[in-house]
Amino acid sequence: MRAESITWGVPERTILREVSVECPRGTVTGLLGPNGSGKTSLLHILAGLRRPDAGQVHLGEQSLHGLNARDRARRVAVLEQHSVTGLDLRVRQVIELGRIPHRGRWPASRTEGRDAIARAIQLAEVGDLLDRRWQTLSGGERQRVQLARALAQEPEILILDEPTNHLDLGHQIDFLTTVRRLGLTVIAALHDLDLAAAFCDQLVLLQDGGVVASGAAVDVLTPATIQRVYGVRTSVGPHPDSGRLHVVWHHRDRLVGPSHVGPSHVGPHSDGSVSHSTFGLTPK
């Protein structure tokens, strides 16, 4: 998937300016940026849910916005930040929604797509949830069920809008590990820089609707860039235990330093600032 100089806005404001992104087949791209930097808008355009004011999104040789909705839904699946329904749906029914783009207009046989559904259930590990009611699921379970629904669409491209938002650390890692294993082309908006560095092949950093940096994690997540975009002073380097890229923050430029963060740290960092493994980079 390739997006070329995407520009999009609402009447009073330009949200995205000349954004270009290239996501090679089978790779995981992390979309980073502060709140309001245009991540969700860009994802909606890449998903074909919104039409850009200028620019093109290509899916291989085809133009994404030239496809009709149904053809598009067979190739691109989306996981929204929040999935809300007032209906009393069972998990199985939610997953079956993913077959809609493959089914004809008239009610089809029940066996349509059952292999795809079974595979999706297995990949998203929701086999034990099938008879549960959607309304009784926890945040993590809902996210897995929506992933199964998206996989039932049998897409080439999976678009995730802050999929780990409401998940605890363990479920965040489980979810991203699952996504990583799929082998699909994935574009995910993420807030957590460490997780992004660990699970993505490439990162795209947005600020005020423009791309600030893109490429490998080591090139994107530099202290200078992070300070420019997030206003946070950091050290970045491989962690001695894991070897993974690790962002340790020192203080927020606009605030008074780390003391207001509270006690949720694992230990003092070697340079003396209080640090937990960085979850919650921008404490509020």
Add this chain to the structure above:
Amino acid sequence: MSVALASRRALGLGATGGLRVVGLGALLVGALLVSVVMGVGIGSVPIPTSTVLEVLAQRCGLGGDVSLLDDQIVWQLRMPRVLGAAAAGAALALVGVVLQSLTRNDLADPYLLGISGGAAVGAVSVLVLGVSVGGLLATTMLTLGSFLGAIGALVAVLLLATGRAGDLPPARTVLAGVAIGQVCAAYTSFVTIMSGDHDAARRVLAWTMGSLAGLRWDSAILLIAVAVIASVAVLAFTSDLDAFAFGESAANSLGVAVNRTRWILLTGTALVTASLVAYTGAIGFVGLVVPHVVRLLVGPSHRRLLPLSALVGAILLVWADTAARSIIDGQEIPIGVVTAVLGAPVFAVLLRRERAR
């Protein structure tokens, strides 16, 4: 869990649920047939079921020996009215399901878009002001007037609600419907009260509560046609309506052309409602409650919800109309009163059961 096991579970339980629903459907079809036959038998002159069946057999060319009077009452007077009631009930329930799903609003009913208000304007203009077009009968004028009023209101609502990009956001559409409905109600009240004609006022009130009293074969066939067309047409939208479960954006990502679907369904259901209102007046409650009742029974999947709602709506209206014309000797109760009295307790019981689950 292995793929095979997962798929067996996915299918196995689905099939059991499916069988239950098919059973329920067959039960309801039977109940509808029984209701029609019984509804035809009940009335100021009771007709035994055997006679009703004989008349039907004779009319179907199977021979038989029934009196002309029985034939008149069963075939000419009651049958069109009972079948018309079934058709109107089915169509109202279908429209209710579609509008509730499309607007994601539990309170949506067939008169959501100001249609009953507009139809009332037309009806009042004919009943009170005596608007007429040379040569047309008063009842024909009433039908025509209320249909045109309903269409007028619909056009006004759509003009108010449509965005610059040709989109039709549900929240704004509902509000536009409320606004137009209020204007229509103001006109209706004003004209009715200012006319000082008590008989006309009573007829307006009766009309707004709905009545199937005037149904003969010609109008019944039209209602049946509307119900059949509506039933077949909505079946083409079961998946699209399912896709709206998680909202508009999710529907779009599942391949539904949201705006086009919304336009087709909103104008389609409005035309169906306008046709019904023109013949029966505004019959409340069916389109609001039946979808909820059926959803509580079989869940929100539209391939089940739509056909079963149509059946339940048909049965409810057959019995409501039978009650309306036979409870008080020599006088008809407005059918809207009966649908409310019959429907509300059923709904209350189901809600309590749902809460207990």
